[in-house]
Amino acid sequence: xxxxxxxxxxxxxxxxxxxxxxxxxxxxxxxxxxxxxxxxxxxxxxxxxxxxxxxxxxxxxxxxxxxxxxxxxxxxxxxxxxxxxxxxxxxxxxxxxxxxxxxxxxxxxxxxxxxxxxxxxxxxxxxxxxxxxxxxxxxxxxxxxxxxxxxxxxxxxxxxxxxxxxxxxxxxxxxxxxxxxxxxxxxxxxxxxxxxxxxxxxxxxxxxxxxxxxxxxxxxxxxxxxxxxxxxxxxxxxxxxxxx
Amino acid sequence: xxxxxxxxxxxxxxxxxxxxxxxxxxxxxxxxxxxxxxxxxxxxxxxxxxxxxxxxxxxxxxxxxxxxxxxxxxxxxxxxxxxxxxxxxxxxxxxxxxxxxxxxxxxxxxxxxxxxxxxxxxxxxxxxxxxxxxxxxxxxxxxxxxxxxxxxxxxxxxxxxxxxxxxxxxxxxxxxxxxxxxxxxxxxxxxxxxxxxxxxxxxxxxxxxxxxxxxxxxxxxxxxxxxxxxxxxxxxxxxxxxxxxxxxxxxxxxxxxxxxxxxxxxxxxxxxxxxxxxxxxxxxxxxxxxxxxx
Numbered sequence: 290x291x292x293x294x295x296x297x298x299x300x301x302x303x304x305x306x307x308x309x310x311x312x313x314x315x316x317x318x319x320x321x322x323x324x325x326x327x328x329x330x331x332x333x334x335x336x337x338x339x340x341x342x343x344x345x346x347x348x349x350x351x352x353x354x355x356x357x358x359x360x361x362x363x364x365x366x367x368x369x370x371x372x373x374x375x376x377x378x379x380x381x382x383x384x385x386x387x388x389x390x391x392x393x394x395x396x397x398x399x400x401x402x403x404x405x406x407x408x409x410x411x412x413x414x415x416x417x418x419x420x421x422x423x424x425x426x427x428x429x430x431x432x433x434x435x436x437x438x439x440x441x442x443x444x445x446x447x448x449x450x451x452x453x454x455x456x457x458x459x460x461x462x463x464x465x466x467x468x469x470x471x472x473x474x475x476x477x478x479x480x481x482x483x484x485x486x487x488x489x490x491x492x493x494x495x496x497x498x499x500x501x502x503x504x505x506x507x508x509x510x511x512x513x514x515x516x517x518x519x520x521x522x523x524x525x526x527x528x529x530x531x532x533x
Numbered sequence: 534x535x536x537x538x539x540x541x542x543x544x545x546x547x548x549x550x551x552x553x554x555x556x557x558x559x560x561x562x563x564x565x566x567x568x569x570x571x572x573x574x575x576x577x578x579x580x581x582x583x584x585x586x587x588x589x590x591x592x593x594x595x596x597x598x599x600x601x602x603x604x605x606x607x608x609x610x611x612x613x614x615x616x617x618x619x620x621x622x623x624x625x626x627x628x629x630x631x632x633x634x635x636x637x638x639x640x641x642x643x644x645x646x647x648x649x650x651x652x653x654x655x656x657x658x659x660x661x662x663x664x665x666x667x668x669x670x671x672x673x674x675x676x677x678x679x680x681x682x683x684x685x686x687x688x689x690x691x692x693x694x695x696x697x698x699x700x701x702x703x704x705x706x707x708x709x710x711x712x713x714x715x716x717x718x719x720x721x722x723x724x725x726x727x728x729x730x731x732x733x734x735x736x737x738x739x740x741x742x743x744x745x746x747x748x749x750x751x752x753x754x755x756x757x758x759x760x761x762x763x764x765x766x767x768x769x770x771x772x773x774x775x776x777x778x779x780x781x782x783x784x785x786x787x788x789x790x791x792x793x794x795x796x797x798x799x800x801x802x803x804x805x806x807x808x809x810x811x812x813x814x815x816x817x818x819x820x821x822x823x824x825x826x827x
Contacts (some may be wrong), residue, residue, distance in 0.1 A: 290802065337598055337600065337603060366653075458588060498799055510592070
């Protein structure tokens with residue numbers, strides 16, 4: 290895997306999450322991800338692997354990531370002030386061009402990340418859309434201010450409605466196109482809630498080794514049996530393809 | 534450094550097969566999708582292990598990180614040998630193609646070898662002897678020297694003209710190497726991952742039981758290559774934690790004729806490893822093929 294040293298433009302805390310912006314020139318599709326780490330070999334023998342992150346936003350010269358510090362890899366990345374190492378954008382994103390009519394975007398926790406760049410793309414394409422965001426609590430929900438007009442729910446009721454992101458989107462069955470990212474149980478619930486014939490695209494969050502299809506570590510089960518790699522065949526899947 | 538300038542310096546020969554560089558991808562660590570990134574890096578290409586029938590592989594989680602490495606339990610996910618051969622042209626980078634095979638019985642190993650022996654696109658076959666042998670209660674084909682000898686002998690008979698490599702695990706590696714050599718193997722890949730476990734302390738459960746790879750196992754693999762290359766007369770392909778050009782040199786100095794780069798290619802561009810190795814050779818005034826004879 291090829292990594293590129295990039296300049297950190299900005300790093301700030303948004304509630305529970307870290308927003309990190311870095312200079313990047315090149316094509317970025319909504320729903321794609323990158324592998325990122327604080328520094329390259331041999332500094333990062335431990336933690337060894339880079340971490341996968343959805344691209345949160347991209348304006349043509351600066352890309353950004355939104356992530357939660359969960360372990361040493363993300364802690365080091367959140368502490369990087371000048372340079373980080375990233376791969377080029379990877380994987381299959383949201384095929385937004387095919388989606389007609391009003392779209393619903395649903396994000397759970399840090400799974401809201403790819404919805405920012407997706408919302409930007411939909412706006413460019415003139416696709417009207419509603420955003421629904423679910424979080425555990427208010428500190429995580431602070432990122433919702435980056436999504437003007439979004440309907441917010443928290444599990445403990447400390448911000449927005451009390452409940453899940455699906456409680457925030459009671460009319461999901463009426464949308465012709467639904468895009469979602471979050472934990473697998475949330476994505477499975479979204480899949481069950483959409484109407485027949487709905488375009489439903491789900492971005493999965495899986496542990497990854499390589500990010501480029503080599504290690505077969507990030508697989509998801511597919512309908513009809515077997516597994517496919519979320520890094521190459523995904524991370525965005527047609528809901529119909531997934532087994533759950 | 535331009536690799537073209539150092540072509541002759543990097544070349545080695547393995548089982549009579551000329552390799553432009555001593556680097557080979559370890560099985561299961563190079564996706565066809567990223568093949569175009571590694572042109573000129575590898576002396577041979579080695580796709581993920583193929584089996585007689587398609588295999589789904591293990592349910593997730595399949596990987597866990599470790600200091601300087603990772604634990605994996607992929608379960609040989611692959612589309613089976615029939616589709617593998619249909620898609621084999623997609624692996625053509627203009628360098629020899631080595632094919633890694635695994636079976637559940639000695640007969641399956643021999644059957645795969647017979648099939649691949651008839652295919653001119655296949656330069657050599659690597660026997661992945663670390664998988665469970667269903668005829669021996671699930672012990673691996675590497676569990677005893679007798680099992681290694683039986684399997685290699687059957688494959689040798691099934692593919693008399695095709696160079697055969699046997700990939701060994703660390704346990705009993707010298708005795709198994711002797712057994713494989715006695716059965717007519719052409720080269721030995723030393724070594725596979727070593728048994729490892731990952732625990733999820735937050736959930737109080739086993740996360741993963743699998744094999745450890747990466748720089749964490751490098752000194753162990755180096756010792757195995759050194760011991761095996763002094764015990765048997767067949768060439769050794771070093772494998773285990775190689776992540777830099779100096780690592781390549783160390784394995785060759787320990788007795789390897791070529792090396793496999795696996796897990797490190799997830800965190801580095803393997804081209805950097807080749808360039809570091811070429812820089813080392815230039816600094817020392819040596820050619821790659823000289824190192825093995827030191």
